[in-house]
Amino acid sequence: MLILRLLPIVALIAWPCVVQASDRDDGRSWQAGDHHVHSEWSVDWDRSTSPPTPIRGGDSPYTRTRNAQQALAHGLTWMVHTDHGGPGHSRVTHDHAWPALLEARREVPALIQFNGMEFDVPAAEHASLIIAPGADERDQLVTIEREYGRSEPLEPDTRDDGKWMLAALAHIRALPSPPLMLINHPSRTATGIGQWGEVEPAELRAWHDAAPRVLVGMEGAPGHQAAPAHRGLYRNAGAPTFGGFDQMTAQVGGVWDTMLAEGRRFWITATSDSHVNVRDGGRDFDPGQYSKTYVWARHEAGDILDGMREGRMFAVTGDLIDAMELTVRVADKPNQSAGMGGALVLSAEATMRVELRIRQPAQPNFNGQRPVLDHVELIVGSRGGDRPGPRMEAKRFGRDAWKSEGEWKSLSWELPVPRHGGFVRARGSTTSEVVPLADSPGEDPWQDLWFYSNPVFVEIAAP
Template identity: 65%
Template sequence: MRPIFFLPAALVLCGAAAAQSHDDSGRAWLAGDHHVHSEWSVDWDRSTTPPTPLRGGDSRYTRTRNARVAQRNGLRWMVHTDHGGPGHSMVTRDLAWPELQRARRGVPGLIQFHGMEFDVPGAEHASLIVAPGPQERDHQFTIERDYSRGEPLAPGARDDGDLMLHALAHMRGLSPTPLMFVNHPSRTATAPGAWGEVEPEELRAWHVAAPQVLVGMEGAPGHQAAAAHRGLYRHADAPTFGGFDQMTARVGGVWDGMLAHGHRFWITATSDSHRNLREGGGDFDPGQYSKTYVWARPEADDIMDGLREGRIFAVTGDLIDALQLTVRSTRHREPAATMGGALQIEPGEPIRIELRIRRPAPLNAHGRVPSLDHIDLILGQAAADGSLDMRVKRFDAGDWHPKGQWLTLRWDVKAPPQGGFVRVRGTNTAEYAPKADIAGEDPWSDLWFYSNPVFLQTDRRPET
């Protein structure tokens, strides 16, 4: 039985200002995907001992094919993340890693990371991203061999949540430090707030244990082309909402609760590509529908830094391709804070929230240029009793200022007395809040983007 975690939420904003201190020269919004499967997501012949890996069992695509398609769909970076299984660490080390080297040579314009879909002990899945370099093969081999839930021959031998904390402690000690994002966190939920294999207490405990390793979750899971169950969220009472996981999509939900209590915890959007819709699957190719944009130089290390520091936004259907969210005091002249960063303020101080977004000129992969219906600026805080206080300010076409491909809007408001955060979402739909996804809906008619937060820090914060 996996333990339930009741660790207190940590105020881990001490590094937030670091997101603002880097030289931005040469940086741009670089689209990517951290959850892509290849032929090395194998099936297993369990009539042998040990089981024999069957190449191409869960995906038929080579890593080079995935890289070429990703680049064609406008991605600048991608993580290869294959499933595990009994002894899969050796499959990764001896077979998949050499194929990664061939993919890097074959598609040199795409920055490709070694990774895996890590079988979380006592839970479900997470994307592991290993920093490129001479240590990448050995680092991943050791993590998978020693900590992956799927690695042992005996099923259930690692179904222990404490082992996840040991795994994070190991990763925290590696140099360079790897990254991890929890995949499809509510896929095993049975209703809104009725959690399955991943519980909010676990997310917080994992993040507190290794805040520079486990830095976020899929806000928009993959499998968006699955006709019957968008995202493969199969429980009718716990679907995705506008393609996004309920932990992210519900204002005042799990993600907002983490942000309000200071957790620097980010969201992404991925393909979870196994088999494309064109070939009878339920997936879009990398970059075809979902993109995670990182503000970074086209260098692996800076992309890793951008993911770690929250310089990222998530979008589906190419609704936008650039986002600048800034928050500044209108009383003092301190520099503005941007996504992943924090603005030091006084309780109730007047602030200006400014958003600039860019609408892509080319057609998206469905042959459309999607229109933007409205944008929500979301201001959240934890009240003195720990409850959430959320404000949503809606903007439509009459409220923003267009200039070419760019739209600009502003909101002048008083900062929450306890501090808090600002985030943004927008859509091509007229829905006030994203509706529960149903079988057969067209994902291309239900597009959303979500920013990551800017934090507002005061000296008055609620006890946690």
């Protein structure tokens, strides 16, 4: 077993304790979904007219009903329709995309379908906006797009200012049933490792500070995973994806770990960003065909949103796993525990026990494979005391280090509680890579599969 100790990054700030309550888990199971899917209402524009005229099917040929059918066929139980905007697109949303959503819900009732859009973030790039179902879900989305979307005005660049995003978040957080927002492909415009483009870590912090219960995370694994030349459409050779995951997530001690070490409840997901499927000459997989976000929830829209807001979810590609239990316990008091998205309060002298159980699917994935898990890694981030940041510690478990119980694999790790608190997360892969390697043109994404958990937080009890 390999233990990696990395240099500290930033200090951990205090956060209220939230312990998961088992009695609230009644009826919950892992709900697979996708929050970034495009349809024919991601229109192109005829700019020879004034105002520009929307061209149906310009960026995707598929109906919303077709996308819902594909999502269900690929094992999803929920999906968000996220067409992107443009000059005056809020009218397209109102007049066309909304009726198409109602039709898709009628035609595919087994799939929970959320109203949403790929929001054009002012002074940045894109985010998935997810509206809570209700009587005003159409008007909520139209208003947000019309009043705050970067691409909505007919005069270009009039909203290319960060104050518009903060205003949008202030509007959203004040709604009776606030929507969710997750930043899409955060490093796609980066020019190098740690050399950011249109999304910077400081912006993520500012947005999260403005509405921590609205802007709750980012795509850990972006879509466009079938793109042959640039996986994820991360076109800059100096800033690729790593095992299909964004550098902000894939680097131990990187941006995501830094934010977690600050105590931020900031989660990751995996999506398709489906526009045109690879079998139709595109560079995408269908919803659920390759990437899935699993949420621990009842098969109810409200509980799925609650699971996403609270971090009860994990991201996976290629159906490497379909269930996960990541638990942190007090070693000598096993009844005291917390799971993903939760927090466990421990004394500074305690020993904590990290337990991971994962299940591999009984059926082949949608490439006809039964992926073989090569290794699992448990990752602990903690404050570095007098140092300027936290210490990252990772323990790698090969195939001889876990117990197999049918489709389930389990492992554990006992270690001292981080002196100043911290977090625990997990990841695993079919590859033998000690750390995820940079993705290269032409590689087969089906041979490079990963899962990533969301974190469990550890807080230190006051003396």
